[in-house]
Structure formats: C-alpha cells, structure tokens
Amino acid sequence: MSKIEKAALGEPAVAAPSDSDDAFLSVRDLRIHFNTDDGLVKSVDGVSFDVKRGRTLGIVGESGSGKSVTSLGVMGLHRSANAKVSGEVWLDGQELVGADPDDVRRLRGRKMAMIFQDPLSAMHPYYTVGQQIIEAYRVHHKVSKKEARKRAVEMLDRVGIPEPDKRVDGYPHEFSGGMRQRAMIAMALVNNPELLIADEPTTALDVTVQAQILDLIRDLQKEFGSAVIMITHDLGxxxxMADDLLVMYAGRPVERGPAESVFSEPRHPYTWGLLGSMPRLDRxxxxxxxxxxxxxxxxxNVPSGCAFNPRCPYADIPKDNVTRTVRPELTEVGSEHWAACHMDQEQRERIWTEEIAPKL
Amino acid sequence: MSDEKAVSIPKQAGSTLTEDSAGDGEVLLRVSGLKKHFPIRKGLLQRQTGAVRAVDGIDFEVRKGETLGVVGESGCGKSTMGRLITRLLEPTGGTVEFEGRDITHLGVGQMRPMRRDVQMIFQDPYSSLNPRHTIGTIVGAPFKLQGVQPEGGVKKEVQRLLSVVGLNPEHYNRYPHEFSGGQRQRIGIARALALNPKLVVADEPVSALDVSIQAQVVNLLDDLQEELGLTYVIIAHDLSVVRHVSDRIAVMYLGKIVELADRESLYTAPMHPYTKALMSAVPIPDPKRRGVKSERILLRGDVPSPIAPPSGCRFHTRCWKATEVCRTTEPPLLELKPGQRVACHHPENFQDQQPQDTVLLSVAKEAAELVADEVLAESAETSAAVAAVAAEVSEAAEAPVAEDASEAAAAEDDAEAPASEDVTDGDNK
Amino acid sequence: MAAYIIRRVFGAVLLLLVVSAVTFAIFFLVPRLGGQTADQLATQYVGKDANPDSIAAVKQNLGLDQPIAVQYWDYIKGLVVGADYKFGPEATHCGAPCFGYSFKSHVEVWPQLTERIPVSFSLAIGAAVIWVISGVTIGVVSALRKGRPVDRIAMFIALAGVSLPIFFTGQLLNALFVYEVPIWDSIEYVPFTQNPADWAWHLILPWVSLAFLFSALYARLTRAGMLETMGEDYIRTARAKGLKETTVVTKHGLRAALTPIVTIFGMDFGTLVGTAVLTETVFSLQGIGAYAVQSIKDNDLPIVMGVTLVAAFFIVFCNLVVDLVYAAIDPRVRYS
Known part of the structure; x- marks a missing residue:
C-alpha cells in the first residue's frame, strides 16, 4: 500500500546559501509562531544554526525555550493551521520551509529522522515493534514485507536488542524502557538517515540505561557519519555528546558555539545560571x-529587551536601561562563539572568571 | 514471610554493628527487615501466582536532623519504601519504628496523630494538588484534618507558611493552575510543613522541574532544614542532586539496600560495584572529559524483574566481578568501614570478602567487556592494596580478579591513588 | 488469552443467572409481597371463566403454591430442558427453552419471541451499520477540520440528532415518504431469508430514523476520540516516519480512537435489540420491544419475563463480544 513515490531528491528548488556550503543542515532565522486563544505564542523567534555531517549539535534550554519546537520545525511537522513558520531550513541543499509539504514528507524518515523522549508514548501501542519498523522502511523502500522484516530484525540486532527475531513480534509495552528506546532508534535509523534529531532521548531513562543509549547513538553516528541534533535540558x-552547542531561552538563541568554549568560557548570564543550578559529581x-x-x-508576553532581563542579576549593568528596551543580537565573543548580551565582553569575562567560575 | 528457595538468604544487616555506629545522633526512624510484596494474580480463579518484591527486606535508620538520600533506578523499590515508612502502604513484613514506637501495623485511626509528625512531598507538582481547591484550602487542609487550631487562625498561619516557602501570601485565594511547576512544588512543601512535622519524606521532589527551578527548590529544602530542624528522607534517581542534599545515602537495587554510607565515603570510595557503575554513568558537564571513556562502566541489559529477582546477590547478573558465591549466597549488608555498610562479596576499594572464590561467572566476563580497562585495573589495584594490608594482620589469600586485570594495571600507571589510601584508612579500624 | 476468554464467558453466564434471578424475583416475588396470593396469580392464568377447580388445577400445575426457590428452579429448568404441563388429562410439552405460557393467549412464549426477535434484530443491525459508518466518518472529518465550517455544521446537526426524539424524526419520515411522497407504500418486515432486497428496502426508514439519533452521538464520540488520539506522541512519530497523512489518520489515529467506540457500540447494540420500542411503534413493526410494551399493559408476566431475559441475553452477549474484540484490538488488554 505504501507506494514509493519518485523521491524529490536531487532537485533543489533554490540554490543553497553560500555561507553554509559544507553544512548538511542549515537553519536561517527560523520563526515558528502559534495562534492561540490567548494570543500569539512565539515559540521560536529567530534561530539560526548549521550542522555538518558527522557532527553533533546540542540544543539546551528549559521547558518553553523552543528547543523541541525548533526540531519539529526542521522536520516540517508543524502542519496545524495555527502555526506560522518562516525562515529557511536547508537540508543538503534543499530548502524545506517553502517546499511542497509532500516533498518534505518524502524526506522525513529517510533523509532526516527523529527519536523522541518517551518511547512508550511515541510508539503505537496496538502494533508490534516489528510492524512499526517495517512500516517506516516500506514508506521509503519498495520492498516486500518479508524483506522489510529482515531489515527490521537486522536493525534491532544492530541497536543491541537480544533475540531480535523474537522481539520483532513484541509490542512496545512488552519492552523495558531502555529496550523501547533502542527499538525507537532502530526505527529512526532503518532508512540510514543523514540527519538524526534526538529530542530528549534519555530523559525518561535511568542513568545506567542512559549511558548505554548515549553510547549507542555515538557509535551509530560514527558508523553512518550522520549529522546529529541532540535536544536536552541536561548539560551533562x-x-x-555535542561538538557544538546552542543555548536557547524564550524562543531565541542566547549563546552558540563549540561545546568546549561554551562550557569553559560561557558568555551569557543564562548559561552561567544553568551551570550554577546543577549540582555536579565532578566537583x-x-x-x-x-x-x-x-x-x-x-x-x-516575552519581556521586552533581553528576554532574560527579569531573571538576570546583571540586568542593571548596561547603561540606559538598554536590557529592558533593546533586544540583544548574537555577537561573536570568540572563535565561532556567539552570545546575545548587552554587557561588554570584558565585563562578562571578568564576572565569569571572578564571580561565577570559582563558585561552581 | 514467603518461603525461600534453596539459596540461603541471610538477614540483611549486621545488626549489632549497625546500632553501635548509629550512636552519633538520636534515631528518629528505624526500619528493620522491611518488606513489601505486591501479589500478582493470574488465571481463571485469579490465584496468587507470584509477587512483585518491591521492597524485600531492608534495614536502616534515620537520625534526627539528618538527610538520608535514597538512590536507585526505576523498579528498585525506593518509592515503595517511601510510602512504607510514611505508612501510605501496609508493609508485608518487618517493622517501622518512629521515635521508638512501632508504627508498622497501626490502623488509620491510630496513625492519625502520627501523620502530624511524618509528612510527604510528592514528585509531580501538577497532579498532587487538587485543581478545584485554592492554595489556602490546600495548605490549610492539614489543620482541618487534624483538628488543630493554630494561633492567630488558619488563614494567618497558611499565609505565614506561604511566605516561609517563598510564595506571596496574597496568593492565598488562587488556584494551582495559576502557578508554575516550581511554585506548585513550593505549595506542596508548605502543605507538608503545616503541622511542624519531624520527618519529611520527599519522593523525587525536584525531578519534574526545570534545572534552574530545581536549584531553587533544593536550596529551599536546605534552608527549611536548618531553620526548622527537619529530618529528611529524600528519594531521587539523580545522583548529583542526592549527593548535594544528603548526609548519608542508601543505594537500592531490586528491593534491597546494597550500600549505605555517609556521603563522603560513598562518592569518593564506593564499595558496591553497582554504586560504582551508577556513579560512573552520570554524564559530567565538562566536554573536555568526553571521549575519555576510562571512567565509564557500562552495565549490560536492564534491571531484572522484581518478580523473580536473581538468586544470591541480585546484582550478579550484571556485575563484572561476579563469581559462583555471588550466584548462590546473598551477601549480608555489613559495616565494612565505619559508617559504610555494603552488601557485596567482592567489594571495591576494600578487601575481598570471599577471596577463595576467584572464578568469574560467564556473565561477569561479558560484563567486564563493558568496563573500561582503567576501572578494572584500579579496582584490582585497590583490592590488592587492601589485601596486602590484610595479609599483614592475618594470612589472607591473594587478590582475586587480578589475573586478567593486573596486566591492564601495569599498562595504566595513573590509576588514582586516593582510593587506595581510603581503603587503608578503612581497614585500620 | 484462553484464560481471559474463559473467564469472560464464565462471567457472562453468571451475570445472566443473576439477571434471571432478579427479574424472577421482581415479577413473581414482588406481587406476592404486594399481597397477591397464589390463587390470584392462578386466576390470571385461567382468565375469564375462572372457577375454583380450574384455579386450583392451574395453581398446582404451575407450582404456584411451591416455595419461590422451587419455582425459580423449575423456571430455570424449563429454560434449559423444557417442561411438561398437565392440563387435566392431557399433558403438554413445552420445549426448551420454555418460558411458560402467556397468561392471556395461553400460547407458548418462546415461539412468540422467536417470531419477533428477527424483526428487532434486523432493525438494530441495519441501523447500526448506518450509524457507525456515518457517525464515525462525520466524527473523523469534524476532528480533522476542527473549528472550520464543516466541523461546526456537522456538530450542529449532531446536536439536533441527539436532541430530536425518535417519535418525531420517525413520524416525520413516515409522513413525508410514506404518505406525502409515497416512495414506500408501506413499512413492513419482510424476512431476510425470503428476499434480502425487500428486507432492506422496507426497513430503510426505520433504520434511518433510528440511526439519526445514534450517528449524532457517535459523531460526537468519534470527534472527541480522534482529537485526543491525533495529539498523541505516536501520531507525531508516524508523521516523522514520512507516512502519508491519510495513513497517519486511518492506520494510526482512527484505530486507537475507535477502541472506546467499540465498547459503547456493543452496549448500545445489545440494548437496542430489546428496547427499540419507539421505532417499532412508530413504524408498526412487530418487534420484541413493542411486544414487551403490550405484555406489560396486559400484565402478562410470563411474556414480560421472557422479553426481559432475551433482552438481557443480547446485552450480556454483546458485551462479551466487545470484551473479546477489545482484546483483539488492544494487545495491552490481553496481558493485564
């Protein structure tokens, strides 16, 4: 029943932007707004980033920061009439926001795939794990059920599920949390996607299982060389996992850069706050x-100016009340490292080294 | 008591040792042999065919003014344990003593006065507050239930409580949905504090909250303990949070306590392999340590079912040190070092309890593949160091596991020294 | 799974026994408690020309002077193996299932019921097909177009459907299509075995009027169910796999949304077989609902008892089927 349509690959509608030629995924000024009864919700309000093949981008933020909405936006999964999506999403040279929804659909699950937070609710309770993986494979490949089943077993084996030829006929509720997430990963990877988006893939899991799953994702990324977006609230x-980091607050990026420099020299008070909030085992x-x-x-009702200003202990440092009136843009604070804050770089550097870092 | 298999299961706890070392500080709550089995019914006649052994014989005590942290993975029985000690559940076996009084089987009526002293804070700030009641009603409910008339009236007292937990007292008439997650958790805390409890049991108090809010609530719990002299039992799966809040920590696995120690000892020199694995699995927020797999212990598979827990030591199916004795004999929870009780035949950072038993089970060999060489080396080294010390005192056998691990140890010279120091200290007791 | 089925069947049988005991108590014990004697009950049987002899004979024959437990036992026995009655010299055999004889017409109850059950059943099944198809379709469309004109209009009609009583819609259809524009010359029951086309043709109006009420209800139920399911995480997963929206809606959404509807359908259908009184009356169909009403008017206890048991049987049976279907649809049920 699932006919394989002529894939819309290799026919890019518009030329890719020049500044991201080596990026597999390139998001430019993505905005996703929802019309609700209470007013316009600006879930994502101007996000840009690149992800290269074989690299991992971590998107960090609290609930409501827009990190999940961003990822669903990349996948083209905001189809409700109330959602307004603007900006550009370039996937391997093809723009997706303005593309025909059916073309985007053909890319979903094949060129870009997604793993969700809670594998119990993210898998259909009425179908076996095998049926669901087979379905995912057969949407994009014109093969017999038997072949697809073979592929499903192979994938289950690859993600470390014991006795895959038996478990393939099991239902999601018969799997443990960790095994279910493995099955979810198998389903996402069945078509060898080049972009994998993992939305809080381990939040619902125990630490020891989390370690297994993260290890698995890392291995698979190495094996397939895919680009990975890792969305989480857990800085650990x-x-x-991440090579690069994007810290989001109230729908906008506040800091972006290579993971190492964001962790060692964070340049935004919100990032400092996140680091200060979490107890650490290594300290x-x-x-x-x-x-x-x-x-x-x-x-x-996003606060005017810098959205973080009501919570920021340093909001009064910049002159002329600018934090409350002008929205700060991302400015480069280091190599490939950007932050959106009104304070002078030197001030921030000083606050970080003298006040924040010693207390962590 | 359920009939046990041929495998010998000793009573968990070196009771005499326990009571001695618990001397510093008055014991508020003492739990011994506590069990909770949930029956499973099957078939035509719904006969009981088995039981989920959620909590299967645990012993511990909580001293006045301290915080006992309880960690473990889902299904280890930590939440059930919380509900047993607050008597929201009826224990299947064992005893719970509060201030020296046996409360194990008190009826609802007899429990009522007890309820003032023992309060609970729940995980989900969204479902634990009745959406139809105002904050004033919710926080004031304990007064009504207990028939207590606080000085200055209920309203005034509730408003005082609201300000104690950092909420605006003016919000007395608002409904729960008007508050954020963190504020709701504060409401839950205010309700728990209403009757000046002596013991507060908090089941995952911060795990549903955002990181920045977690810290606020953790600090609040801290402050309240200091101001009101509260005693906490904090149940959580997050090891870093538990380390931050607790004085002593119990690690649970499949309905048993596998290690119970003060915070310092537990985190610097864990003795149970499970504790060690659990801690090594916590991701460290420092990208520089990434790829340094050396510290990571990956456990194979999932936690086994509490319906049919493994024989002997329940961790033996996933442990890289498991030998025959682990499969047949359940290790008792013994105080091996002052303030550190462990249930393990082959503890880490300490002398082997079953040195004659050196042949690894096949599962252990598989499990060891997932353990970084450095970890194996380190554990071999510390065991060897302890054994050497022990050998001076009494003739002890050679360190186990060392066969395959010592080579690795030789290759890695940077195995950390502090661990072995600790062990030596401990052994001199 | 086998244990599950056996348990359910066992439960169903037990439930029927309870229902029969309760109905028996209501119809035979309550009159006694109300002061009626065995004689008076026997008098009802004998009818017009009652004389002490015939009353005594009937009383003895029907066991009306026996303790209630014995009477109940005899009644159940009659249902299972049949019963023999002696009227003077000649004996009559009332074959299983024996519900006794009508007080009024003295005919055996069971043949009367078997004559009417097909009518009620035909009425119910045809209406059910119509209301399930239309109700579910409207509900799905409404849910997918939530808030748009289609949804609003459909839900308005649904509200009307739920609010308008059968005797109104039925009469209206009757008046329009039988009398004003006579598409149908009459509404009558033609046995299915005799001519399926005629059977269907002559039942269309009753079906439609009955289905109107139910499809309105089912449209609302389906809409609510679909709205809930389409918000589930697994729907998002299905979309993320790149499935076509139609597949997402039917295979993933609808299947889950229909589960609660199956449950309600089983109950509605089972109930409807014995209680479509209004429709049967409006269209003058000889179904068991109408029969029940008549027998209640006549105070004809054996028939009332028979109808009640048959209706109860349908309800219990349909619920049993629902339980089994449910287990087939939702794998989680089988294990709990």
Missing part, C-alpha cells in the same frame, strides 16, 4: 546551589 548529556561538594531567580517567561 550535551557535554558528553567538590558545594554548600549551596546558585539558582536563577524567577521562572521562565510566558511566550505570549
């Missing part, structure tokens, strides 16, 4: 955590 997970025991005051803002 990003540090383990001496601290007496108190340094939380960020307040709570993330409502996306209907």
């Amino acid at each position: 997970v990003v540090a383990e 001496e025991e601290t007496d108190r955590l340094i939380p960020i005051k307040g709570a993330p803002p409502s996306l209907i």
Whole structure:
C-alpha cells in the first residue's frame, strides 16, 4: 500500500546559501509562531544554526525555550493551521520551509529522522515493534514485507536488542524502557538517515540505561557519519555528546558555539545560571546551589529587551536601561562563539572568571 | 514471610554493628527487615501466582536532623519504601519504628496523630494538588484534618507558611493552575510543613522541574532544614542532586539496600560495584572529559524483574566481578568501614570478602567487556592494596580478579591513588 | 488469552443467572409481597371463566403454591430442558427453552419471541451499520477540520440528532415518504431469508430514523476520540516516519480512537435489540420491544419475563463480544 513515490531528491528548488556550503543542515532565522486563544505564542523567534555531517549539535534550554519546537520545525511537522513558520531550513541543499509539504514528507524518515523522549508514548501501542519498523522502511523502500522484516530484525540486532527475531513480534509495552528506546532508534535509523534529531532521548531513562543509549547513538553516528541534533535540558548529556552547542531561552538563541568554549568560557548570564543550578559529581561538594531567580517567561508576553532581563542579576549593568528596551543580537565573543548580551565582553569575562567560575 | 528457595538468604544487616555506629545522633526512624510484596494474580480463579518484591527486606535508620538520600533506578523499590515508612502502604513484613514506637501495623485511626509528625512531598507538582481547591484550602487542609487550631487562625498561619516557602501570601485565594511547576512544588512543601512535622519524606521532589527551578527548590529544602530542624528522607534517581542534599545515602537495587554510607565515603570510595557503575554513568558537564571513556562502566541489559529477582546477590547478573558465591549466597549488608555498610562479596576499594572464590561467572566476563580497562585495573589495584594490608594482620589469600586485570594495571600507571589510601584508612579500624 | 476468554464467558453466564434471578424475583416475588396470593396469580392464568377447580388445577400445575426457590428452579429448568404441563388429562410439552405460557393467549412464549426477535434484530443491525459508518466518518472529518465550517455544521446537526426524539424524526419520515411522497407504500418486515432486497428496502426508514439519533452521538464520540488520539506522541512519530497523512489518520489515529467506540457500540447494540420500542411503534413493526410494551399493559408476566431475559441475553452477549474484540484490538488488554 505504501507506494514509493519518485523521491524529490536531487532537485533543489533554490540554490543553497553560500555561507553554509559544507553544512548538511542549515537553519536561517527560523520563526515558528502559534495562534492561540490567548494570543500569539512565539515559540521560536529567530534561530539560526548549521550542522555538518558527522557532527553533533546540542540544543539546551528549559521547558518553553523552543528547543523541541525548533526540531519539529526542521522536520516540517508543524502542519496545524495555527502555526506560522518562516525562515529557511536547508537540508543538503534543499530548502524545506517553502517546499511542497509532500516533498518534505518524502524526506522525513529517510533523509532526516527523529527519536523522541518517551518511547512508550511515541510508539503505537496496538502494533508490534516489528510492524512499526517495517512500516517506516516500506514508506521509503519498495520492498516486500518479508524483506522489510529482515531489515527490521537486522536493525534491532544492530541497536543491541537480544533475540531480535523474537522481539520483532513484541509490542512496545512488552519492552523495558531502555529496550523501547533502542527499538525507537532502530526505527529512526532503518532508512540510514543523514540527519538524526534526538529530542530528549534519555530523559525518561535511568542513568545506567542512559549511558548505554548515549553510547549507542555515538557509535551509530560514527558508523553512518550522520549529522546529529541532540535536544536536552541536561548539560551533562550535551557535554558528553555535542561538538557544538546552542543555548536557547524564550524562543531565541542566547549563546552558540563549540561545546568546549561554551562550557569553559560561557558568555551569557543564562548559561552561567544553568551551570550554577546543577549540582555536579565532578566537583567538590558545594554548600549551596546558585539558582536563577524567577521562572521562565510566558511566550505570549516575552519581556521586552533581553528576554532574560527579569531573571538576570546583571540586568542593571548596561547603561540606559538598554536590557529592558533593546533586544540583544548574537555577537561573536570568540572563535565561532556567539552570545546575545548587552554587557561588554570584558565585563562578562571578568564576572565569569571572578564571580561565577570559582563558585561552581 | 514467603518461603525461600534453596539459596540461603541471610538477614540483611549486621545488626549489632549497625546500632553501635548509629550512636552519633538520636534515631528518629528505624526500619528493620522491611518488606513489601505486591501479589500478582493470574488465571481463571485469579490465584496468587507470584509477587512483585518491591521492597524485600531492608534495614536502616534515620537520625534526627539528618538527610538520608535514597538512590536507585526505576523498579528498585525506593518509592515503595517511601510510602512504607510514611505508612501510605501496609508493609508485608518487618517493622517501622518512629521515635521508638512501632508504627508498622497501626490502623488509620491510630496513625492519625502520627501523620502530624511524618509528612510527604510528592514528585509531580501538577497532579498532587487538587485543581478545584485554592492554595489556602490546600495548605490549610492539614489543620482541618487534624483538628488543630493554630494561633492567630488558619488563614494567618497558611499565609505565614506561604511566605516561609517563598510564595506571596496574597496568593492565598488562587488556584494551582495559576502557578508554575516550581511554585506548585513550593505549595506542596508548605502543605507538608503545616503541622511542624519531624520527618519529611520527599519522593523525587525536584525531578519534574526545570534545572534552574530545581536549584531553587533544593536550596529551599536546605534552608527549611536548618531553620526548622527537619529530618529528611529524600528519594531521587539523580545522583548529583542526592549527593548535594544528603548526609548519608542508601543505594537500592531490586528491593534491597546494597550500600549505605555517609556521603563522603560513598562518592569518593564506593564499595558496591553497582554504586560504582551508577556513579560512573552520570554524564559530567565538562566536554573536555568526553571521549575519555576510562571512567565509564557500562552495565549490560536492564534491571531484572522484581518478580523473580536473581538468586544470591541480585546484582550478579550484571556485575563484572561476579563469581559462583555471588550466584548462590546473598551477601549480608555489613559495616565494612565505619559508617559504610555494603552488601557485596567482592567489594571495591576494600578487601575481598570471599577471596577463595576467584572464578568469574560467564556473565561477569561479558560484563567486564563493558568496563573500561582503567576501572578494572584500579579496582584490582585497590583490592590488592587492601589485601596486602590484610595479609599483614592475618594470612589472607591473594587478590582475586587480578589475573586478567593486573596486566591492564601495569599498562595504566595513573590509576588514582586516593582510593587506595581510603581503603587503608578503612581497614585500620 | 484462553484464560481471559474463559473467564469472560464464565462471567457472562453468571451475570445472566443473576439477571434471571432478579427479574424472577421482581415479577413473581414482588406481587406476592404486594399481597397477591397464589390463587390470584392462578386466576390470571385461567382468565375469564375462572372457577375454583380450574384455579386450583392451574395453581398446582404451575407450582404456584411451591416455595419461590422451587419455582425459580423449575423456571430455570424449563429454560434449559423444557417442561411438561398437565392440563387435566392431557399433558403438554413445552420445549426448551420454555418460558411458560402467556397468561392471556395461553400460547407458548418462546415461539412468540422467536417470531419477533428477527424483526428487532434486523432493525438494530441495519441501523447500526448506518450509524457507525456515518457517525464515525462525520466524527473523523469534524476532528480533522476542527473549528472550520464543516466541523461546526456537522456538530450542529449532531446536536439536533441527539436532541430530536425518535417519535418525531420517525413520524416525520413516515409522513413525508410514506404518505406525502409515497416512495414506500408501506413499512413492513419482510424476512431476510425470503428476499434480502425487500428486507432492506422496507426497513430503510426505520433504520434511518433510528440511526439519526445514534450517528449524532457517535459523531460526537468519534470527534472527541480522534482529537485526543491525533495529539498523541505516536501520531507525531508516524508523521516523522514520512507516512502519508491519510495513513497517519486511518492506520494510526482512527484505530486507537475507535477502541472506546467499540465498547459503547456493543452496549448500545445489545440494548437496542430489546428496547427499540419507539421505532417499532412508530413504524408498526412487530418487534420484541413493542411486544414487551403490550405484555406489560396486559400484565402478562410470563411474556414480560421472557422479553426481559432475551433482552438481557443480547446485552450480556454483546458485551462479551466487545470484551473479546477489545482484546483483539488492544494487545495491552490481553496481558493485564
């Protein structure tokens, strides 16, 4: 029943932007707004990033920061009439935001695939794991059910599920949490996608299982050379996985750069706040955590100026109340390292080295 | 008590040792041999065919003013344990003593006065508050239930509590949906504090919250303990949070406590292999340490089912040190070092308890593939060091595991020294 | 799975026994408690020309002077193996399942029921097909076009459908298509075995009027179910796989959304067989619902009892089928 349509590959509608020729995925000024009864929700409001083949981008942020919405936007999964998507998403030279939805659909699951947070709710309870993987394979490959099943077993084996030829006929609820996430990964990778988006892939799992799953994703990335986007709220997970980092707050990126420099020389007070909020096993025991005051803002009423200003302890440092009136843009603070803050670079450097870093 | 298999299962706890070392600080809560089995019914007549051994014989005590952290993975029974000690569940076996009084089988009526002293904070700030009640009603409910008339009236007291947990007292008449997750958790805490409890059991108090909010709530719990002299039992799966809040920590695996130690000892020199694996699995927020797989212990597979837990040591199916004795004999929870109780035949950072038993099980060999060489080397080295010390005191056998691991140890000279120091200290007791 | 089935069947049988006991108690015990004597009950049987002899004979013959438990036992026995009655010299055999004889017409109850069950069943099944197809379709379309004009209009009609009583819509259809524009010369029951086309043709109006009510209900149910399912994570996964929207909706969305509807359908259908009184009356069909009403008017207890048991049987049976179908649809049920 699933006919393989002539794939829309290799017929890019517009030429790719020149500044990202080596990027497999290139997102430019992506905005995703939702019309709701309460008003316009600007879930994502101007996000740009690149991901190269074989590299991992970590997107970090709290709930409501727009990190998941961004990834669903890349996949073209915002199809509700209330969603307004603008900006550009270039996948391997093809623009997706303005493309025919059916062309984007043909790329989904094949060129770009996604792993979700809770594998129990993300898999259909009425179909066996095998049926679901077979379905994913047969949408994009014109093969018999038997062949597809063979492929499903092969994938289950590859992701480390014991007795794959038996488990292929099991239902999701018969799998443990870790095994289910493995099956989910098998399903996502069945078509050898070149871009893998993992949305909180280990949040619902125990630490020991999380370690297994992260290890698996890393191995598979090495094997297939795919580009990976890792969305998480856990700085530990990003540090383990990501080459580059994008920190989001209230729908916008506040800091972006190579993971090492973002961790060692963060240049945005929100990033400092995240680092100060989490107790760490690799450091001496601290007496108190340094939380960020307040709570993330409502996306209907994003604070004017810098969205972080009501929670920022340094909001009054820049002159003329600029933090509350002007929205800061990302500026380069190091090699490939960008941050959106009104404070002078030197000030931030000083605050980080003198006030923040010693307390972590 | 359920009939056990041929495998011998000793009572978990070196009871005499336990009571001695618990001397510093008055014991508020003492749990011994606590069990909770949930029956499974099957077939035509719904006969009981088995039981989920959620909690299967645990012993510990909580001292006044301290925080006991309980960690473990899902299915280890930590939440059930929390509900047993607050008597939200009826224990299948064992005893729970609160301030020296046996509360194991008190009825609802007899528990009522007890409820003032023992309070619980729940994980989900969204479902644990009745959406139809105002904050004032929710926080004031304990007064009504207990028939307590606080000085100055319920309203005034509730408003005081709200300000204690950092909420605006003016919000007395608002409904839960008007608050964010972190604020709701504060409401839950205010409710728990209403009657000046002595013991607060918090089941995953921060795991549903955003990182920045987690820190606020953790700090709040900290402050409240200091101000009100509270005693906490904090149940969580997040090892870094537990380390931050706890004075002592119990590690649970499949309904048992495998290690119970003060924070310092547990995190610097864990003795149970499971504890070690658990801690090594926590991702470290430092990209520079990435790719340094040396510290990582990957456990194979999943936690076995608590319906039919493995014989002997329950961890033996996933342990890289497991030998025959682990399969047949359950290790008792013994105080090997002051303040550190471990249930293991071949503990890390300590002298082997079953040195004669050196042949690894085949599962252990498989499991060892997933353990970084450095870890094996280190553990061999520390065991060897301890054994050497032990050999001076009494004639002890050679260190086990060393056969295949010592080569690796030779290759890696940078195996950390502090661990062995610790062990030596411990052994001199 | 086998244990599950056996348990359900066992439960169903038990339930029927309970229902029969309760109905028996209501119809035979309550009159006694209300002061009626065995004599008076026997008098009802004998009818017009009652004399003490015939009353006594009937009383003894039907066991009306026996303790209630014995009477119940005899009744159940009659259902299972049949019963023999002696009227004076001649004996009559009432074959299983024996529901006894009508007080009024003295005919055996069971043949009367078997004559009417097909009518009610035909009415129910045809209406069910129409309401399930139309209701589910409208519900799905409404859910997918939530808030748009299609949805609003459909839901308005659905509201009307739920609010308008059968005797209104039925009469209206009757008046329009039988009397004003006579597309049908009459509404009558033609046995299916005799001529399927005629059977269907002559039942269309009752089906439609009955289905109107139910499809409105089912449209609303389906819409709610679909809205919920389409928000599930696994729908997002299905889309992320690159499935076509139609596949996502039917294979992933609808299948899950239909599960609760199957449950409700089983109950509705089972109930409807015995209780489509209004439709049967409006269209003058000789179904068991109408029969029940008549027998209640006549105070003809054996028939009331028979109809009640048959109706109960259908309900219990349909629920049993639902349980089994449910297990087939949702694999999680089998294991719990």
